[in-house]
Amino acid sequence: MMKEKINIAWLKRDLRISDNLVLDACERDCYPYLIIYIFDSDIIKADNISKRHLQFIYHSIKDMNSQLNKYNRSVKILYGSSTKILKEYLNSYDVKNIFAYQESGIKETYVRDIKIKKLSREFNTNFKEFEKDCVERGIKNRSGWDSRWFKKMNEDITKNIFTLNTFEDTINIFEPPKSFINDISCYPQEYVKPGYKNAIETLTSFLDNRSQNYNKHLSKPLESRKSCSRISPYLSWGNISSKQVYHFLKNHKKTKGIPGFLTRLKWRSHFIQKFESEHQISYRCANKVFEKMKYTNDSSIIDKWKNGATGFPLVDANMICLKKTGWINFRMRAMLVSIFSYQFDCNWKLGARHLAELFLDYETGIHYSQFQMQSGTTGINTIRMYNPIKQSNDHDPNGVFIKKWIPELRNIPVEYIHEPWNMPPLINTLSQDSIYNNPCVNIVESGKAARTKIWSFKASKEVKNENKRILHLHVRNNIRRA
Ligand SMILES: Cc1cc2nc3c(=O)[nH]c(=O)nc-3n(C[C@H](O)[C@H](O)[C@H](O)COP(=O)(O)OP(=O)(O)OC[C@H]3O[C@@H](n4cnc5c(N)ncnc54)[C@H](O)[C@@H]3O)c2cc1C
Known part of the structure; x- marks a missing residue:
């Protein structure tokens, strides 16, 4: 037949x-x-x-x-x-x-x-x-990549049409088990709602008002939840294409925040392209010499970090919030990685999977490129070590975000919310063995040790030689803003 x-x-x-x-x-x-x-x-x-x-x-x-x-x-x-x-x-x-x-x-x-x-x-x-999304397969370097990105982004959007289907598939042996569907069919209300219509509503509200404070609130753990676009899960799972987002917003560059947003949309393709050109960065250091770097990898500290129980209020609040909602902003992600790799002295490979599983917008290419950048193992990027207490003072000065996610700290006076362990005994209502009286490391000393370690390693001849290979493969000339 x-x-x-x-x-x-x-x-x-x-x-x-x-x-x-x-x-x-x-x-x-x-x-x-x-x-x-x-x-x-x-x-x-x-x-x-x-x-x-x-x-x-x-x-x-x-x-x-x-x-x-x-x-x-x-x-x-x-x-x-x-x-x-x-x-x-x-x-x-x-x-x-x-x-x-x-x-x-x-x-x-x-x-x-x-x-x-x-x-x-x-x-x-x-x-x-x-x-x-303009990620090219098989390219040897990034020459001309930026202009090709603009060209492709400005091409027409594909207008899908559908004819009436008459074909009936008779294969029925690969249906998902009921238990599997039951397990995934519930959908927590704390996550953004999937689907194209919701993606468009998200973009519309961003354009109409939320983008006004985009630049100002980008790094603030609480305010960014409203002022950032929150389009990332829709892009990651393809509910909307990068090109659709670009076309939707490019005519509104005058609205405050939109130019910065479009630049980041291009970063998206840039980081995925980096990964496409060197997928090994999901399991080895971008700068191979960093494979020789030694870490303490204290498993009890790793567990505390994973569970949002490090004793550093802003770090814990972000981890708890991420578990519940699937999203925190860029700087808070960077801070979680930075403290893990530097002050806690843990190999990035032991933390990357945990965050990947929690980010609703998990995108392999961005995730590993960013994780390694924030861990200092790319060799070519500036070392950014975030002090969680400074970040807390700068971006959650009144501890509103912290108090929202850590009930134990709700009654702590604002002046001690960033460093509860400094509270005088007379006003310290926390139990003596509370993690917020006993943070898991001394942040000043561990920061100092981490700085010495990373800078001396980064300065080695071997690292610098390997950097040349990385620059040749990934770095773009004549970068134009989106
Ligand atoms: C350690 C670490 C891991 C990350 N993992 C992911 C991930 O798995 N998936 C993911 O989509 N983003 C990831 N990011 C990048 C960034 O934090 C998120 O894209 C952003 O917070 C998503 O929120 P938004 O849509 O409101 O972003 P907006 O600020 O509104 O930006 C618009 C879009 O631009 C893109 N974008 C923004 N910032 C970046 C960036 N730094 N690098 C690349 N693209 C960017 C995203 O697609 C985003 O949706 C990671 C960042 C760090 C530090």
Whole structure:
């Protein structure tokens, strides 16, 4: 019997039905098509992927399906090994094309995509991967990258149209287990709500009023929750493309905050590009010489950091808030990494996974590039060691954010909120063994030791030689602001 000819739209981090080249390619071709999302059992189990990510994905798909319903289409959710699933489809149908976006992701997604490429060749199926968010595959250096970014960003947005579907897929052996769906179908109200409509509402409110204080509040743990765009999870899971965001905002550069925002949108592609060009930075130091750096790696301090129980109020408040909501601002992320790597003297590799799993907007390329920058292991970036007490005084002067997330500190007088251990005994209402009477390190001494260690290491000839390789691969000339 002749197998039915079909195409497959394989969605990954592109969970939207507008400006979607994968869906557009399917519509333009002459064959019926199936839209699939695979909860890959290997990837679900992988480091860095957590329940909150799966929840965001699941609800993004539900949102897509509510829009696709009128075309008798839906994203079919599949569960299992991607290779096994796609092999079954290639066996059962005459699959002409598998369309997907490139993914600059974790090791498991990289291995998966290589296997699918090989499998497609075996079946004589065309596996077409589209470039995502201006991140280029296979480039040897960054010459001309910035101007290409602008050119691509200014190209027209793909206007997806959908015909009425008549094709019915008969393969039903890869349905996700009920327990899995039950587990991810609840959605905590503290997380931003997935879906294109919510992404647009977020951008609109940012443009209309929230962006006014963007520059002023960017680093403030409390105020940034309103004044930052909060678009990151939508971009990370592809509810909206970078280009859609760029087009939405570029005509409003006069609004305060928007130019700075657009610059960061370009950083997004820049950091993912860095990772695409050197994916090894997810498991080894960007400057390889830093692999020789020795750390104390005190497991009890690592646990305290992970649990928001270090005794440093702003550090703990951020970790607790992140656990609950999935988002903290850039500077607070940088501070968490900085204290982990410098004052707590821990290898960045022992902390990166923890934060990846907590960030609702987890994006491998940005995460590892930034984590290493804030840990000082890139060799080429300025060392930024954040003192959590200074950050606290500067960005949460009245301790409002701290008190919101650490009930134990709610009655502490403002003048002691940043360093409760300095409270005179007469007014100290904390229990004697409270972590806020006994922070886990002496921040002044540990900071001094960390500075000596990192600066002497960074000055070595070996580090400087390795920096030359990094600069050649990643550094751009003639950078223009977005
Ligand atoms: C250790 C560490 C890990 C990080 N991990 C991630 C991550 O996994 N995913 C992620 O999206 N961002 C990450 N960031 C970058 C940044 O903190 C977030 O993008 C930002 O806080 C998201 O909030 P927003 O959307 O309101 O940002 P806005 O300030 O409104 O910026 C708009 C967009 O620009 C991009 N952007 C902003 N800052 C940066 C930056 N420094 N580098 C690259 N792109 C940027 C994001 O896509 C963001 O949504 C990390 C930063 C650090 C220090």
